[in-house]
Amino acid sequence: MTTIKAAVCHEFGAPLVVQDINLRAPARGEVEVTLAAVAVCHSDISFIDGGWGGTLPAVYGHEAAGYVSAMGEGVDGYEQGDAVLVTLIRSCGACSSCAGGIPTQCGAPYDRDKGPVSMPDGTTLQHGMACGAFAQRVVVDQSQIASIPPNLPMDAASLLSCGVVTGVGAVVNTAQVRPGQNVVVIGAGGVGLNAIQGAAIAGAARIIAIDLLPEKLDVAREFGATDVLLAGDPEPWNALREITSGRMADAVFVTVGAIPAFESAPLLLAPSGNMYIVGLPHSGAMASYEPVMLGALGQGMKGSKMGDVVLARDIPWMIDLYQQGRLKLDELVSARWPLEQINEAIASTRSGTARRNVIVFGKT
Ligand SMILES: [Zn+2]
Ligand SMILES: [Zn+2]
Structure with a gap:
């Protein structure tokens, strides 16, 4: 002792x-x-x-x-x-x-x-x-x-x-984002910035960062965001439709714990797109969504804990990326x-x- x-x-x-x-x-x-x-x-x-x-x-x-x-x-x-x-x-x-x-x-x-x-x-x-x-x-x-x-x-x-494996892992392990897909990351904090650089590593076409603070969106660009949106926009799906030439997002990562982010995320999805729950609200907090839209458009929701990381597989890879200047x-x-x-x-x-x-x- x-x-x-x-x-x-x-x-x-x-x-x-x-x-x-x-x-x-x-x-x-x-x-x-x-x-x-x-x-x-x-x-x-x-x-x-x-x-x-x-x-x-x-x-x-x-x-x-x-x-x-x-x-x-x-x-x-x-x-x-x-x-x-x-x-x-x-x-x-x-x-x-x-x-x-x-x-x-x-x-x-x-x-x-x-x-x-x-x-x-x-x-x-x-x-x-x-x-x-x-x-x-x-x-x-x-x-x-x-x-x-x-x-x-x-x-x-x-x-x-935690922060790096949670963000990068959500994109590459949980969502398995493919080159050419559009990715939205809600929240440009410690985890969100890593989801953004994970999307860049995965070869995403457009990487759209959404945050309440303009200065965090500037940082999001440094980490690989191709486009940014202020979270205060009452109809962010219109801006997203323009950015993605009508396609919308194949994957939306909610990296914050705020309930409005979970409620707006499905509205940003492309047909067959999925939203990923990465940020964790307090126990008991509830969000609502419109099931008919997810059903009709073949969309989904999935949780991602610690980026589904496998330490022995992913940590040496991430360290190598860092040493190459790619993470x-x-x-x-x-x-x-x-x-x-x-x-x-x-x-x-x-x-x-x-x-x-x-x-x-x-x-x-
Ligand atoms: Zn943590
Ligand atoms: Zn076990």
Whole structure:
């Protein structure tokens, strides 16, 4: 058992408290990673706000990179000091989802209230998202890490753990966008920008970014958007029809959690087009749509969790793209913060203007 600093959520909606917590040694099949960087994701904020339930106190954070600092029995393929990503994708490798190539939907149970972290007095501390990465160190299952080259900047590398795989993966894995198709991405934040660059990699014909903020649309162009639309337009389908010469969108990716985005997305679809649910509203939030249109036009809706990523397949590919200059990572980092300023970093992410805010750790 070691004592580490972590940002703990004691009350939904309240600021996190940076304090000491206990971290136990890795058990069989687990690794301890000393973190170099962890990004603030909107999913962390949804948990902090109580949007998805769970017990308190809890330590969240799930988009991280660092160095292997201890290993339990039965961990193969890693050595002390290896640079790795840390993700929330805990997969058993044996259930029907894992065996079917969708480890992001692993069905193996994990009790987050019995994880490797505890409060200083030994009482329960929830291991948020099976990760708990708003902390100097984590202990996670070996399925949750992936090797990265030691020379990769760790702040940029951390984004591969969630924002990048979620956006790029939604396009190439879930939707399997083909060259020549038209893609709309609603929301040009940390995930949306990655859906945009994923669409560019996939060879989309037109890539249309929609956001509320004009300055984010400028950034969307840098990431590969061919056209942009302000979300305030009451009839965006008219502009889209013009941009796409009447075709509309073969795929619409909703990368935000705002309900109006989910309700307008089907109206942007081409015949046989599909919308993809990437951003996640709070539990209980409802959207409505007109079934007759989807039925008559052969359209569909599908969810995409963590871009249906397979770490061993997709992470080396994405790192290679980055090293060739074909995938932007460094440009996604809008600011770096020490753990002590995590509440300021969260406030910046809430404001909607940031790409990704990253907590960086000094050498420990
Ligand atoms: Zn995330
Ligand atoms: Zn599984």
